Amino acid sequence: MTTGSAVDCTGLVYAFGTNRAVDGVDLSVATGEVFGLLGPNGAGKTTTIRAITTLLPVAAGMVQVFGNDVAREKMAVRRLLGYVPQALSADAGLTGRENVTLFARVFDVPRRERRPRVAAALEAVGLTDAADRLAKTYSGGMIRRLELAQALVNAPRLLVLDEPTIGLDPIARTEVWEHIGAVRAATGMTVLVTTHYMDEADQYCDRVALMHRGQIRGLGTPRELKDNLAATRGDGPPPTLEDVFRHFAGRDLADAHEDQKERFSDVRRTRRTASRLG
Numbered sequence: 001m002t003t004g005s006a007v008d009c010t011g012l013v014y015a016f017g018t019n020r021a022v023d024g025v026d027l028s029v030a031t032g033e034v035f036g037l038l039g040p041n042g043a044g045k046t047t048t049i050r051a052i053t054t055l056l057p058v059a060a061g062m063v064q065v066f067g068n069d070v071a072r073e074k075m076a077v078r079r080l081l082g083y084v085p086q087a088l089s090a091d092a093g094l095t096g097r098e099n100v101t102l103f104a105r106v107f108d109v110p111r112r113e114r115r116p117r118v119a120a121a122l123e124a125v126g127l128t129d130a131a132d133r134l135a136k137t138y139s140g141g142m143i144r145r146l147e148l149a150q151a152l153v154n155a156p157r158l159l160v161l162d163e164p165t166i167g168l169d170p171i172a173r174t175e176v177w178e179h180i181g182a183v184r185a186a187t188g189m190t191v192l193v194t195t196h197y198m199d200e201a202d203q204y205c206d207r208v209a210l211m212h213r214g215q216i217r218g219l220g221t222p223r224e225l226k227d228n229l230a231a232t233r234g235d236g237p238p239p240t241l242e243d244v245f246r247h248f249a250g251r252d253l254a255d256a257h258e259d260q261k262e263r264f265s266d267v268r269r270t271r272r273t274a275s276r277l278g
């Protein structure tokens with residue numbers, strides 16, 4: 001891991017009407033780390049990463065990506081980014097290779113470099129053999145890896161993933177994480193990922209921020225967070241990251257789950273659509 005920040009958020013605020021979806025977030029992601037933004041549905045994770053990826057304006061506060069101000073240097077920031085949104089971004093009627101080539105064009109990868117860069121991105125996610133099949137024949141996990149290849153073709157220094165494993169079975173989830181880990185190891189790229197799967201964050205993230213109702217309630221390595229909670233509790237079973245989250249979020253965590261039931265099923269439906277393509 002090299003020194004310096006990939007992402008710096010200071011006092012970030014974003015409101016939808018009177019709803020402060022992001023309510024004063026301070027966050028620093030170090031270059032080369034896998035950083036997890038954790039929280040239940042509606043916590044403000046997607047809104048935070050939309051501000052970081054220049055897709056939403058920074059209403060108040062400041063966000064920098066590798067020292068570039070996202071409000072004033074949008075294009076410079078976009079050139080450094082790969083973004084895999086929560087919603088389906090692959091085209092079922094194109095082959096895997098055509099999907100990635102489309103993104104290479106959008107990202108303005110020089111014409112001469114396109115073919116090898118597309119092939120390398122597909123190889124990095126284990127889709128070389130399936131590259132010339134239509135995406136509609138892919139499983140949900142393969143589609144997620146294709147979307148990863150689409151983001152990687154730009155050779156990003158910062159890869160931002162919104163709930164990359166939602167709706168996938170455990171084997172497909174592990175594969176997605178393993179490919180992310182392998183690319184990170186090979187390129188030194190920084191990874192910022194949102195998830196509400198605490199067990200995955202515990203296993204694959206170097207550091208995590210626990211977000212609830214628009215605010216960061218806890219931040220550290222999964223080990224630190226669990227050890228700190230264990231120290232306050234004394235005897236008993238070792239805490240999980242989910243226990244840590246409950247500790248920080250307090251009683252209103254259950255209410256948040258109630259508020260978000262409908263939205264969760266919407267998301268699930270979205271990702272099921274991805275599986276059905278297979």
Ligand SMILES: Nc1ncnc2c1ncn2[C@@H]1O[C@H](COP(=O)(O)OP(=O)(O)OP(=O)(O)O)[C@@H](O)[C@H]1O
Pocket residue numbers: 016019021039040041042043044045046047048163263264267
């Ligand atoms: N386009 C929008 N218009 C109005 N309110 C929104 C919009 N997008 C998000 N919100 C609200 O902002 C808050 C934070 O939502 P956000 O999507 O950032 O949460 P999240 O943690 O990413 O959850 P999810 O994984 O369900 O997207 C929620 O209360 C949500 O209802």
